[in-house]
Amino acid sequence: xxxxxxxxxxxxxxxxxxxxxxxxxxxxxxxxxxxxxxxxxxxxxxxxxxxxxxxxxxxxxxxxxxxxxxxxxxxxxxxxxxxxxxxxxxxxxxxxxxxxxxxxxxxxxxxxxxxxxxxxxxxxxxxxxxxxxxxxxxxxxxxxxxxxxxxxxxxxxxxxxxxxxxxxxxxxxxxxxxxxxxxxxxxxxxxxxxxxxxxxxxxxxxxxxxxxxxxxxxxxxxxxxxxxxxxxxxxxxxxxxxxxxxxxxxxxxxxxxxxxxxxxxxxxxxxxxxxxxxxxxxxxxxxxxxxxxxxxxxxxxxxxxxxxxxxxxxxxxxxxxxxxxxxxxxxxxxxxxxxxxxxxxxxxxxxxxxxxxxxxxxxxxxxxxxxxxxxxxxxxxxxxxxxxxxxxxxxxxxxxxxxxxxxxxxxxxxxxxxxxxxxxxxxxxxxxxxxxxxxxxxxxxxxxxxxxxxxxxxxxxxxxxxxxxxxxxxxxxxxxxxxxxxxxxxxxxxxxxxxxxxxxxxxxxxxxxxxxxxxxxxxxxxxxxxxxxxxxxxxxxxxxxxxxxxxxxxxxxxxxxxxxxxxxxxxxxxxxxxxxxxxxxxxxxxxxxx
Amino acid sequence: xxxxxxxxxxxxxxxxxxxxxxxxxxxxxxxxxxxxxxxxxxxxxxxxxxxxxxxxxxxxxxxxxxxxxxxxxxxxxxxxxxxxxxxxxxxxxxxxxxxxxxxxxxxxxxxxxxxxxxxxxxxxxxxxxxxxxxxxxxxxxxxxxxxxxxxxxxxxxxxxxxxxxxxxxxxxxxxxxxxxxxxxxxxxxxxxxxxxxxxxxxxxxxxxxxxxxxxxxxxxxxxxxxxxxxxxxxxxxxxx
Numbered sequence: 122x123x124x125x126x127x128x129x130x131x132x133x134x135x136x137x138x139x140x141x142x143x144x145x146x147x148x149x150x151x152x153x154x155x156x157x158x159x160x161x162x163x164x165x166x167x168x169x170x171x172x173x174x175x176x177x178x179x180x181x182x183x184x185x186x187x188x189x190x191x192x193x194x195x196x197x198x199x200x201x202x203x204x205x206x207x208x209x210x211x212x213x214x215x216x217x218x219x220x221x222x223x224x225x226x227x228x229x230x231x232x233x234x235x236x237x238x239x240x241x242x243x244x245x246x247x248x249x250x251x252x253x254x255x256x257x258x259x260x261x262x263x264x265x266x267x268x269x270x271x272x273x274x275x276x277x278x279x280x281x282x283x284x285x286x287x288x289x290x291x292x293x294x295x296x297x298x299x300x301x302x303x304x305x306x307x308x309x310x311x312x313x314x315x316x317x318x319x320x321x322x323x324x325x326x327x328x329x330x331x332x333x334x335x336x337x338x339x340x341x342x343x344x345x346x347x348x349x350x351x352x353x354x355x356x357x358x359x360x361x362x363x364x365x366x367x368x369x370x371x372x373x374x375x376x377x378x379x380x381x382x383x384x385x386x387x388x389x390x391x392x393x394x395x396x397x398x399x400x401x402x403x404x405x406x407x408x409x410x411x412x413x414x415x416x417x418x419x420x421x422x423x424x425x426x427x428x429x430x431x432x433x434x435x436x437x438x439x440x441x442x443x444x445x446x447x448x449x450x451x452x453x454x455x456x457x458x459x460x461x462x463x464x465x466x467x468x469x470x471x472x473x474x475x476x477x478x479x480x481x482x483x484x485x486x487x488x489x490x491x492x493x494x495x496x497x498x499x500x501x502x503x504x505x506x507x508x509x510x511x512x513x514x515x516x517x518x519x520x521x522x523x524x525x526x527x528x529x530x531x532x533x534x535x536x537x538x539x540x541x542x543x544x545x546x547x548x549x550x551x552x553x554x555x556x557x558x559x560x561x562x563x564x565x566x567x568x569x570x571x572x573x574x575x576x577x578x579x580x581x582x583x584x585x586x587x588x589x590x591x592x593x594x595x596x597x598x599x600x601x602x603x604x605x606x607x608x609x610x611x612x613x614x615x616x617x618x619x620x621x622x623x624x625x626x627x628x629x630x631x632x633x634x635x636x637x638x639x640x641x642x643x644x645x646x647x648x649x650x651x652x653x654x655x656x657x658x659x660x661x662x663x664x665x666x667x668x669x670x671x672x673x674x675x676x677x678x679x680x681x682x683x684x685x686x687x688x689x690x691x692x693x694x695x696x697x698x699x700x701x702x703x704x705x706x707x708x709x710x711x712x713x714x715x
Numbered sequence: 716x717x718x719x720x721x722x723x724x725x726x727x728x729x730x731x732x733x734x735x736x737x738x739x740x741x742x743x744x745x746x747x748x749x750x751x752x753x754x755x756x757x758x759x760x761x762x763x764x765x766x767x768x769x770x771x772x773x774x775x776x777x778x779x780x781x782x783x784x785x786x787x788x789x790x791x792x793x794x795x796x797x798x799x800x801x802x803x804x805x806x807x808x809x810x811x812x813x814x815x816x817x818x819x820x821x822x823x824x825x826x827x828x829x830x831x832x833x834x835x836x837x838x839x840x841x842x843x844x845x846x847x848x849x850x851x852x853x854x855x856x857x858x859x860x861x862x863x864x865x866x867x868x869x870x871x872x873x874x875x876x877x878x879x880x881x882x883x884x885x886x887x888x889x890x891x892x893x894x895x896x897x898x899x900x901x902x903x904x905x906x907x908x909x910x911x912x913x914x915x916x917x918x919x920x921x922x923x924x925x926x927x928x929x930x931x932x933x934x935x936x937x938x939x940x941x942x943x944x945x946x947x948x949x950x951x952x953x954x955x
Contacts, residue, residue: 316751320751322745328738354751362756375890376886377894382885384886384887
C-alpha cells in the first residue's frame with residue numbers, strides 16, 4: 122500500500138506518459154476508466170437479472186406451460202420447456218443476488234462513487250488508485266464465480282438471496298451442494314472488493330478535496346456516497362463473516378447454523394440482516410444524493426434545505442444500524458425486542474420524509490426543465506415515496522404479521538429498488554454520460570424509454586400489493602395450486618404481460634446507450650449548465666482530470682443567483698471579484714475541528 | 716534527533732502535506748480498514764458468544780481441551796512482537812536505519828529499524844508456527860471443526876466426564892475455536908508476509924527516513940490491531 126503513488130499538486134504527469142491499451146483500458150488505475158468498466162459489467166448483470174425475472178414471471182403467469190425458448194435449457198432446469206420447481210427457486214435466488222450485489226450496488230457504488238468523487242471534489246484520482254483497480258477486478262471475479270453457479274452440478278444456490286439457514290447450510294435440505302458453496306465464495310470475494318473500494322472512497326473524500334471544498338460545499342451526491350461508503354465498510358465484513366461461517370458449515374462440517382448439532386438458525390438471520398439493513402441504505406442513499414443534484418439542476422434553484430439533507434443522510438445511515446430486527450418479526454424473536462425494532466424503524470421515516478419534503482421544496486416554483494435525467498429523478502421521488510409509505514406498513518409489527526413474506530414485500534422492495542435506485546440510475550446515466558463518453562444520449566429515445574418504463578413498471582409492481590394483501594406468499598412455484606389464490610391468476614397473468622413489456626422497453630435504453638457511444642450528439646463542456654467541478658473539464662474528462670486542482674469558491678447549488686449576471690448558474694470554481702482565495706484560507710491545512 | 720523533535724514528528728506526519736484531515740492517506744485508509752476488520756471479528760466473536768452462552772449444556776472447561784500454557788507463551792510472543800514493532804517505529808523516527816550498533820560504555824548494542832523489524836517478523840512467524848503445532852496436536856487428539864472425532868482421545872475422556880469436556884457442545888466448540896483462531900492466524904500471516912515484503916523492498920534498501928516512514932507506521936497500526944484481537948480471543952477462548 123505504501124508504494125501507491127501520491128497525487129501531489131503540480132507533480133502530475135500521468136497523462137503525458139504514453140500507456141499501452143492494457144494499462145489504459147483494462148488494468149487501468151484511472152478512476153473514470155474503472156467507473157466505466159463497472160458500468161458495462163453491472164449493466165450486463167442488470168440485463169442478466171432481468172432475464173431471470175422474465176423466467177420467474179413466465180412461470181407465475183402461465184404455470185405449467187412450456188416457456189418460449191425453454192427448450193434450449195438443460196433437462197435439470199426444464200422439462201419439455203416447463204420450468205421445474207428446482208430451477209424456479211434458483212431463478213428467484215439468483216435474480217435477487219444479481220440485482221442486489223452485482224447490478225444496483227456496483228452501479229451506484231462502483232460506477233458513480235468512482236466516477237464522481239474525484240471529479241466533484243476536484244482531485245486527480247482516488248487516494249489509492251491501484252487498490253481501486255483491485256476493487257474492480259475482485260468484483261468482476263466475484264460476478265464470474267456467481268454466474269458459474271449455474272454451470273455446476275445441481276445448479277445455482279437455492280435458498281433465496283437471503284440464504285436462510287439451515288436450508289442454505291445443509292445440502293441434503295437444499296439439494297444443491299456446489300451451488301450453495303459457489304454463492305458463499307462469490308460473496309466473500311465481493312465483500313472484499315466493496316471494503317477495498319469503500320476505504321478508498323472515504324479516504325479520498327476526507328483527504329483529497331480541492332482547496333476551498335469544505336465539507337458543507339460538497340455536493341449531496343458526494344455526501345451520500347461518503348456516508349454510504351462508511352456503511353459499506355462496516356456492514357460488508359459482517360456479511361463476509363456470515364458467509365464464511367456458512368461456507369464452513371457446508372464444507373468442513375462446522376455447526377454454526379445447524380440446530381440439530383446445537384447451532385442456531387436464527388443466528389444467520391441476525392448476522393444477515395445486521396448487514397442487510399445497512400445494505401438497504403447502501404442501495405438507496407447514493408441514488409438520493411445523485412437525484413438531489415439532478416433535481417436542483419433541473420429546477421434551476423438551490424437545493425432546499427442543504428444542511429438538513431446532509432443530516433438526514435447521516436440520520437438514515439445511523440438509524441439503519443438499529444432496525445435489522447424488523448426483517449425478523451415472524452422469526453420467533455422475542456416480541457418485546459420486536460417493538461423496539463418497530464419504533465426505531467418508524468423513526469427512519471422522519472429523515473426520509475425530510476428528504477422528500479426538500480426535493481418537493483426544491484421543485485416548488487422552480488424553473489423546471491424536464492430533460493430525461495430530470496424526468497427520471499422526479500419519478501424517483503414519487504416512486505420512493507410510495508415504496509417508503511408501504512415500508513411504514515411493514516414496520517408496524519401487527520400489520521407485518523399479515524403481510525410478512527407475501528407479495529406486498531416484493532412490491533415494496535421493487536418500489537424502492539427499481540422505482541427508487543434504478544430510476545435514479547436512469548437519471549444519472551444520461552446526466553453524466555457526456556462527461557464519460559463525450560457525447561449526449563438521445564433525448565427523444567430517452568423520453569420514450571422513460572414514459573414506457575414508468576407506466577409498465579407501475580403496472581407490474583402496483584398489483585403485487587393486492588396479491589400480497591390477499592395472502593400470496595413470495596417464492597411460490599405455482600400459486601394457482603392453492604384454492605384461495607386461484608382467483609388471482611388473471612392478475613398474475615396481467616403482471617407477467619406487463620413485465621415482458623417492461624423488459625422489452627429496456628432495450629430502448631440499451632440501444633440509446635450503445636448507439637450514443639459512437640453516434641450521439643457531441644457534448645459541450647457543460648451541457649446541463651451545472652455548477653459542479655466536473656463540468657469545468659472537457660467532455661470526456663481527460664486522464665488525470667485537472668493539471669492543478671481547481672479552487673472552490675462556493676457550494677454546488679448556486680442556481681439563479683443574482684451574482685451570476687445573465688446566466689442562471691454560478692459554477693463552484695468561478696471566482697467573482699468579491700471572492701477570497703481559498704488557498705490562503707486553507708493552505709497550511711491544520712487538522713479541522715470536524 | 717532529540718526526543719522532543721521525535722514527538723513533534725509524530726504530531727506532524729511526515730507525508731507530503733495533503734488537504735483534509737492532516738493525517739496522510741495511507742494511515743487514514745488503514746484506520747478505516749481496521750474499523751472494517753473490527754466488524755469482521757465482531758461477527759465471529761458475536762456468533763461465538765451467542766452460541767456458547769445460548770447453550771444449556773456446559774461448555775468445555777478452560778484447559779480441559781486446549782493447552783493454555785503453550786498458548787500463554789504464544790500470547791507473550793505476540794505481545795513481544797508488538798513491543799518490537801514500537802521499537803522499530805521509534806528507531807526510524809530517530810533516523811536509526813542500521814541493524815545493530817555498539818554503544819560506548821554499554822554492554823548491549825543499540826538496535827535500529829532493521830533489527831527491530833526482523834524481531835517483529837520472527838516473533839510473528841513463530842506465533843503462527845506455534846499455532847500450527849497446536850492445531851496438529853488438537854486434531855491428533857480428536858478435536859475437529861465438527862466436534863470430537865469418533866474413537867479419538869477426546870471422545871473417550873469426554874464419555875467419562877461429559878461436563879468437564881463439554882461433550883454435548885463439542886461440535887460448536889470445534890466450530891468456533893477453529894474459525895476464530897484460524898482467522899486471527901490468517902491475519903497474523905498476512906501481517907508477516909507484508910512485513911517481509913516491506914523488509915526486502917524498503918527496510919533493507921534503507922528507503923525509510925525520519926521524513927517518510929509511512930509504511931512502518933501503517934503496518935504497525937495493523938500489527939497492534941491483530942495483537943489486540945488476540946488478547947480478546949485469548950481471554951474469551953482460553954481463559955473464561
